[in-house]
Amino acid sequence: MGRTSNARQQVLDTAARIVREHGAAALTFEELAAKSGVTRGGITYHFPTKDELLRALVERDQVRWSETLAQHVAAASADPVGPLVAYVRTASTHDPERRRFVSGMLSAVAHQPELLDGCRALYRAQLPDLERGGAAAFDALIVLLAADGLFWMEQLGFLDLPDSAREELIARLEALARATATPRSPDSTA
Amino acid sequence: MGRTSNARQQVLDTAARIVREHGAAALTFEELAAKSGVTRGGITYHFPTKDELLRALVERDQVRWSETLAQHVAAASADPVGPLVAYVRTASTHDPERRRFVSGMLSAVAHQPELLDGCRALYRAQLPDLERGGAAAFDALIVLLAADGLFWMEQLGFLDLPDSAREELIARLEALARATATPRSPDSTA
DNA sequence: ATTCTTGTACAAAACGTTCTGTATACCTTG
DNA sequence: CAAGGTATACAGAACGTTTTGTACAAGAAT
Numbered sequence: 001m002g003r004t005s006n007a008r009q010q011v012l013d014t015a016a017r018i019v020r021e022h023g024a025a026a027l028t029f030e031e032l033a034a035k036s037g038v039t040r041g042g043i044t045y046h047f048p049t050k051d052e053l054l055r056a057l058v059e060r061d062q063v064r065w066s067e068t069l070a071q072h073v074a075a076a077s078a079d080p081v082g083p084l085v086a087y088v089r090t091a092s093t094h095d096p097e098r099r100r101f102v103s104g105m106l107s108a109v110a111h112q113p114e115l116l117d118g119c120r121a122l123y124r125a126q127l128p129d130l131e132r133g134g135a136a137a138f139d140a141l142i143v144l145l146a147a148d149g150l151f152w153m154e155q156l157g158f159l160d161l162p163d164s165a166r167e168e169l170i171a172r173l174e175a176l177a178r179a180t181a182t183p184r185s186p187d188s189t190a
Numbered sequence: 191m192g193r194t195s196n197a198r199q200q201v202l203d204t205a206a207r208i209v210r211e212h213g214a215a216a217l218t219f220e221e222l223a224a225k226s227g228v229t230r231g232g233i234t235y236h237f238p239t240k241d242e243l244l245r246a247l248v249e250r251d252q253v254r255w256s257e258t259l260a261q262h263v264a265a266a267s268a269d270p271v272g273p274l275v276a277y278v279r280t281a282s283t284h285d286p287e288r289r290r291f292v293s294g295m296l297s298a299v300a301h302q303p304e305l306l307d308g309c310r311a312l313y314r315a316q317l318p319d320l321e322r323g324g325a326a327a328f329d330a331l332i333v334l335l336a337a338d339g340l341f342w343m344e345q346l347g348f349l350d351l352p353d354s355a356r357e358e359l360i361a362r363l364e365a366l367a368r369a370t371a372t373p374r375s376p377d378s379t380a
Numbered sequence: 381a382t383t384c385t386t387g388t389a390c391a392a393a394a395c396g397t398t399c400t401g402t403a404t405a406c407c408t409t410g
Numbered sequence: 411c412a413a414g415g416t417a418t419a420c421a422g423a424a425c426g427t428t429t430t431g432t433a434c435a436a437g438a439a440t
Contacts (some may be wrong), residue, residue: 026228036203042386116347145339149335169328219395
């Protein structure tokens with residue numbers, strides 16, 4: 001309870017690594033036991049069934065995302081378009097664990113797509129926050145989608161921008177995010 | 191008995207459906223035989239190994255994407271930012287087969303992530319086309335990423351916009367795509 | 381000395397692959 | 411053109427391995 005079982009975390013980390021490196025199909029209890037240092041018995045104790053393992057993996061991704069988002073939201077709370085800027089920052093956060101992030105979602109989509117329902121709900125729940133009506137709402141959605149695109153294209157290994165270009169891109173994205181809150185700019189294509 | 195093998199197409203269609211509905215883990219030869227009408231022997235004939243089946247699935251997605259893109263490029267060739275607009279239209283093409291599209295990629299990422307290398311190369315190859323240098327290049331990239339985001343969020347079932355909102359969003363995206371080619375517009379937030 | 385955690389052994393099912401069989405289209409050759 | 415052979419397209423069963431889930435014993439912690 002105090003510390004949520006060392007072995008459990010170890011298993012989850014290893015599972016994420018396996019999924020990331022060899023795909024969700026390679027995520028078997030045997031491989032997990034071999035690479036995590038925990039034997040099958042230990043694994044079975046913490047995750048009696050594979051379903052629960054997957055559920056834990058997805059929840060882990062979800063929690064991490066929410067925590068990162070909450071951090072950025074708190075840090076940019078003074079900002080009028082705080083949520084959107086925070087979202088951009090969350091999607092583009094480039095820490096060493098970044099690639100580990102979606103392994104839960106990817107294994108879920110491979111084994112039981114319905115496990116993503118929680119993530120879907122979470123994603124949709126935040127959409128109304130961005131819609132203020134009018135053309136600005138669509139610009140906000142575009143910024144959001146661009147952040148998502150950046151996130152997934154990087155996660156899937158499709159995009160790998162040099163750091164400088166990446167930073168400039170994010171800066172531009174954030175600028176656009178801010179611009180959605182100031183519709184009195186000379187731009188009005190509607 | 192098919193000209194270019196009717197059964198082969200049938201198998202591939204069914205495989206895509208299975209992946210889409212139940213995840214890539216459910217894509218087994220047995221399920222495939224049960225749901226495609228082709229027996230295991232027949233399947234084995236066309237796809238001696240699962241690797242080849244996956245390869246065919248990925249290639250299929252790739253070919254479809256390329257063909258759709260080529261169509262839109264041809265249709266918008268007169269446009270100065272033809273490629274980008276065409277890309278937006280490709281990513282947002284909403285035909286009945288849309289959801290079938292990435293099943294190959296999803297099963298690849300589940301079974302053998304390296305099968306995506308071809309797609310990755312294809313994706314990166316088009317990036318330089320959009321980069322004209324300067325701030326406009328980043329705006330173009332943002333539009334591209336937004337299109338990708340729309341595509342994947344819809345594919346993964348995270349986003350499901352009402353038709354009207356969807357059309358307006360795409361229109362705005364296309365407008366932004368065109369704007370990247372005319373940087374002398376009154377909008378210059380850089 | 382319970383309770384919590386990990387290790388070992390095993391049963392049943394599922395999976396990919398291989399093998400053999402069959403029917404039909406195509407091509408050759410006399 | 412007719413006979414014979416070959417390649418193609420598909421069917422069905424079988425094999426050996428892998429994987430999941432379960433049962434139970436052993437060790438650590440409190």
